[in-house]
Amino acid sequence: MKNGVGRHIPKELNPFVNSSDFLNHERRLIDKKKKQSKTVFLNSYKEAFDFCQIKDKDCLSFHHHLRNGDKVLQSVCEAVRNRGLKALHFAPSSIFPSYVGMIDLIKHNQITNIHTNYINGPVARMVSEGHLSGRLVMNTHGGRARAIESGDLKIDVAFLACPTVDKSGNGSGAIGPNACGTLGYAIPDLEYAKKVILVTDHLVDKLEDYQFDGEYVDGVLLVNSIGDAKGIVSGTTEITRDPVGLKIAKDCSVLIKELGLIKDGFSMQTGAGKTSLAVVNDVKQIMKKSSIHGSFASGGITKAYVDMLEECLFEHLYDVQCFDLDAVKSFAKNPNHHAMSSSKYGNPFEQDIIAESLDFVVLGATEIDLNFNVNVTTDSMGYLMGGSGGHSDIAKGADVTIIISPMVKSRIPMIKENVMTVTTPGEDVDIFITERGIAINPKRQDLIDKLKNSNIKIFTMEELLKKTYDMIGVPMSVKTSDQIIGHVVYRDGTVIDLLKKVHDDYIR
Secondary structure, eight states: OOOOOOOOOGGGGGGTTTTTHHHHHHOOOOOOOOOOOOOOOOOOHHHHHHHHOOOTEEEEEETTTTTTOOHHHHHHHHHHHHHHHOOOEESSSSSSOOOOOOHHHHHHHEEEEEESSBOOOOHHHHHHHTTOOOOOEOOBHHHHHHHHHTTOOOEEEEEOOOOOEEEOOOOSSSSSTTOOOGGGGGGGHHSSEEEEEEEESEEEEEOSSSBBGGGGGOHHHOOOOOOOOGGGSSSSSOOOOOHHHHHHHHHHHHHHHHHSSSSTTOOEEEEEEEHHHHHHHHHHHHHHHHHHEEEEEEEEHHHHHHHHHHHSSEEEEEEEESSSSSHHHHHHOTTTTTEHHHHHHHHHTSSOOGGGOSEEEEEOOOOEEEEEEESBOTTSSOOOOOOTTTHHHHHHHEEEEEEEHHHHHHHEESSSSSSOOSSGGGGGEEEETTTTTTEEEEEEEEHHTTTSSSSOEEHHHHHHHHHHHHHHOOOOOOOOOEEEEEEOOTTTOOOOEEEEEGGGGOOO
């Protein structure tokens, strides 16, 4: 078992230490919430707010399966503004550029605290510049599930976008005009929020298969549109054509093969970026050439994995979030394309989670440092631009964790002496691959030994950093602010880094 650690956070700077409201390292579960009476059908957000008796300081949660196409969070923001509610705690599983409705609410202290796993766009910029009066807590996908199920994150009302709902309050993401596929990130909210409102634009008499059990649903709000499912493909899902990216992908697949990781019954996960998808394609070709059949692939699923399932290269897909419309269609029709909750995906207090069954994972990085710590939360100036999501969940769980990145992006070096923000601790990272060399964490002597008789040359991180400096020179140091705006929380609830306001010199 990997042993993740981050920066040492002084107790006086960590308000969550010994606070049962935020941390509980013991395995415990609060009782799942079940509705007390028949599901109520609602006609407006106003009715929903009245029904749930939403008040100042309440915690409202949302999921992000519609990604940039979601309209539910936006509509709730409008209702909050109209009612003049104050000091709300928002807990969306992720925050995307389209969630601009949060901006005015933050400005006027109607939203004062945020829990999320990923944050990008205008809201991220606003929080980075210190405009959130409370704190931002950055969880992992599995860590968010842990926090909800243990009672550390208490949700008063969950507003859950649901593409299809039946008259018993059951909900499905597989069908409907805005089908988005799996709904894994919302399952903890469904089961543990004090009140649950399904928001849908497609009501049917009866669903035979569903992901949201009506037993946990208090109300169903029928609206004209929950959003636009095409917004789930806001990120790229195409294989890179960049020669640098293709070389990194090729080197990665060769390394994986040399380590003996591509074998019958193996399991894997990658990110959905262009270079990661090139790795998937290379692995696919190796599997076909050698007649290898894997057990499963997992994570946010794309067409690349759907194709491998349909070609019987993998027996199963375990999907917490569909990343494109091909994955949505596959989930609706293929019985071996399985939905999983974020808890089953990466909750460290759950039994037999998928993250700990992975043979290898291939992930990206915004920065990586000499100790193999990875940053995917902030950019080189300290602006929020992402977050762990499942990054540190699967980095911790997988037998071999590989980070891929070019040496330089836009004249900014990817290797640093120390990363700006620790998202995934170096203890959980095994290999770093760039177009100019491969480094293996010294703690993985077993991997180094396996490559002794191969043609793969291994560098130290210090040697790769020197190569970077030889290319572009030594970059200027970046100023940091003293004002704490939030915390990076590891999957088990440990605060592993502090988020600081962007230095005034860099605010743009």
